[in-house]
Every structure is written in C-alpha cells, then in structure tokens.
Amino acid sequence: MRIGHDPAIRATLIVTTYNRKDALELVLLSALAQREPPHEIIVADDGSTGDTRALVEALAAGASVPVRHCWHQDTGFRLAAIRNRALAMAGGEYVVMVDGDLVLHPEFMRDHRRAARPGRFVQGGRALLSEGVTRAALRDRRIDFGPFEPGTRNRKNALRSGWLSRLASHRGRSIYRVRGANLAFWRADVLRVNGFNEDFEGWGREDSEFAARMQNAGVARWNLKFAAVAYHLWHPEASRRMLERNQRILEETVTRRATWCANGIDRHLG
Numbered sequence: 001m002r003i004g005h006d007p008a009i010r011a012t013l014i015v016t017t018y019n020r021k022d023a024l025e026l027v028l029l030s031a032l033a034q035r036e037p038p039h040e041i042i043v044a045d046d047g048s049t050g051d052t053r054a055l056v057e058a059l060a061a062g063a064s065v066p067v068r069h070c071w072h073q074d075t076g077f078r079l080a081a082i083r084n085r086a087l088a089m090a091g092g093e094y095v096v097m098v099d100g101d102l103v104l105h106p107e108f109m110r111d112h113r114r115a116a117r118p119g120r121f122v123q124g125g126r127a128l129l130s131e132g133v134t135r136a137a138l139r140d141r142r143i144d145f146g147p148f149e150p151g152t153r154n155r156k157n158a159l160r161s162g163w164l165s166r167l168a169s170h171r172g173r174s175i176y177r178v179r180g181a182n183l184a185f186w187r188a189d190v191l192r193v194n195g196f197n198e199d200f201e202g203w204g205r206e207d208s209e210f211a212a213r214m215q216n217a218g219v220a221r222w223n224l225k226f227a228a229v230a231y232h233l234w235h236p237e238a239s240r241r242m243l244e245r246n247q248r249i250l251e252e253t254v255t256r257r258a259t260w261c262a263n264g265i266d267r268h269l270g
Helices: 021-032 050-061 079-089 108-115 131-140 162-168 187-193 206-216 243-256
Strands: 011-017 040-045 067-071 094-099 102-104 120-123 127-129 170-172 182-186 220-223 230-232
Touching: 011 021, 011 079, 011 108, 021 040, 021 050, 021 102, 021 131, 040 050, 040 079, 050 067, 067 079, 094 102, 094 108, 094 187, 127 131, 182 187, 187 206, 206 220, 206 243
Parallel strands: 011 040, 011 094, 040 067, 120 220, 127 230
Antiparallel strands: 094 182, 102 230, 120 182, 170 220
16 A cells, blocks of 8 residues: 555545435536546445436546446435445545535545555545535536635535644544545455445444444544545435434444454455
C-alpha cells in the first residue's frame, strides 16, 4: 500500500442509491468534476427502477473515467448487500464510499487520497443542507456550495483547511458515530473482515458493525476533519422499524469481538 498523498492510488468511488435519480445526478456530476478524479465510479443501486440505470448510462457515455452500474432486485432495504456487490466489482486498491445524496467538494477525492494510510479507515463528515436549499439545488442542478451557504447545518463540516485538518483530525474509537455516507478504506481490509454484514436489513447499525469488525481486526478509525467536504441533500428520515433487531446483531459482534461475518462479501467474489 502507498503511504501519504499519491494521485496514483487507484481509488474507486462507490455511490449508493435507491430511487432518487435527481439527487444521484448531482452527486455524480460532482464526482466527475473532481480535480483529482477517482479511478472509477460504481453506482451501488439497491433496486431502483430503470430511470436510474438510464441516468448512469447517459453520464457514463461522456465521462472521463469509467462509471458502472451495480444493481440488484428490490426486495427491501438491503444496503449491506449492494455495497458488497459493488465492492466485489471494484478495481481500485482504495475505496471511498458515499451516499447518493452527498454532493462532493472538488477536492474531495484528493483529500481522501491524502488521508489514506495502511492500517486505518477514514471517517469523513458532511454539512447538512436544508429542505429549501436542497429543492433549489435539485431544480437548478447545482453542485457548488460553500461554508457560508444559507440553510446549512453542521457548518463547520463545510470548512476546508489543510492546517486545520492536520491539527483536528484524530483517531477515534466509538463505533456509534460511524457513518457510511463518507467513509474510506483499503479494499484488502474489507476482504479481511468479509465486507458488510448482509444479516442487516432495514436502516441502522450496519456501518457501526462493519467498523467494529475492522477495529477488532486491528484497523484503526481516523476521523478526518476540515477535509473531504461534502454537502448532504435533505430528505425525510428512513424508517427505524428494524433498528432493534439490527442493534442485537451489532451487540453480538461487540461481545464476541468478531472480525468476520458469515454472510458477507465472499458470496459475491468470483
């Protein structure tokens, strides 16, 4: 593995989505506008209708990097499974994973490459855009935002500064503050822990359980501050109906100090 900032790192950007074509378009436009682009982009599609595939194919036709569509049938919220399918397809040695409603700063991929180190995975942040700002951005197909954008929550997460990032970024241990919306890791480490646990269905705790197994396997968590800036487009909250069940799966992983899940990425590898 390479150490430090190296634009030659083969980085795959995985974008998860489900039936939100308008938001996905802005995310992909921001990904294709990166000053230091990813090696490839994979859209991990949790069962969207055909208009999402059509959008991906249209953008891929004019893109400077490969843009691939990874899809499975819609049988409910199966985020872990579609992430594993996309990770199995990935050709990059390093993976940056974002949600399909996260508009990326032009230096987003460069910042993640700078933070890449052996033996750690990287948690980035996000600034939250209001419903009104989101509606206007979707209408105007806007991808340029700044730290002083009206209607922004978590405004400090919109600040990008090299020296502040060096001062404020730090190692973290809590698994409950892990968010897969802006997460980066070496693909080899993903394979060590067998990827995301597909026992998780419905919203909640799949990111924390993945982080717990990574840390149990000796992969440290790094909280990246004032870098890899991204803007989260507003949406209604997902159903928490499966949260209690998913919490039990997480607690079992923590209790056993598990490093491997039985129902993981290996079922998608050739």
